[in-house]
Amino acid sequence: EAGVVQSPRYKIIEKKQPVAFWCNPISGHNTLYWYLQNLGQGPELLIRYENEEAVDDSQLPKDRFSAERLKGVDSTLKIQPAELGDSAVYLCASSSGTSLLETQYFGPGTRLLVL
């Protein structure tokens, strides 16, 4: 069974440019998470989807960040415009059910560097 797929793995952009990250969860997983992980810190939830509905986006900086999961499968996270402080690893995870006890399966992450 394929795991959570994320692309690109690495991205270098200049500040004020837009950037997009893509995530394909494990097949059949209804819940999808986007996390931000700064160097030396634990992941912080940005947004959680149950199918195509964003059920928790309270930590998503909506002035520059947006996300979508139109068909309830793969998802895209966008930043426009990027700032220097956005340099981090962006992790995607998925779980099979909607219970918060469900095991989250993480992707390899996208490492973003904003110059």
Place this chain on the structure above:
Amino acid sequence: AQTVTQSQPEMSVQEAETVTLSCTYDTSENNYYLFWYKQPPSRQMILVIRQEAYKQQNATENRFSVNFQKAAKSFSLKISDSQLGDTAMYFCAFTPNAGKSTFGDGTTLTVKP
């Protein structure tokens, strides 16, 4: 708001020995779940072990076990017979029954041959 504290930024252990990673949390919730995740240098995070707060029995998964002290709000991870492949960053995470997960800042564990 919930907080999770991992007071040991770095630890090391000799291969085949036992090591304990500490985690404390702060919450007013009574029902919640606790997790330990492992993030090897390749950066793909995987679940090591989980504990439901209403269960008194400590969870065990092969060489990994927890010491869950609900009153003290402590959730430590014990790794027995450490192996080189256990070298990774370990994150403690807290999830309330109706809310999002909060992760600690991690403990980097190095297993030395």
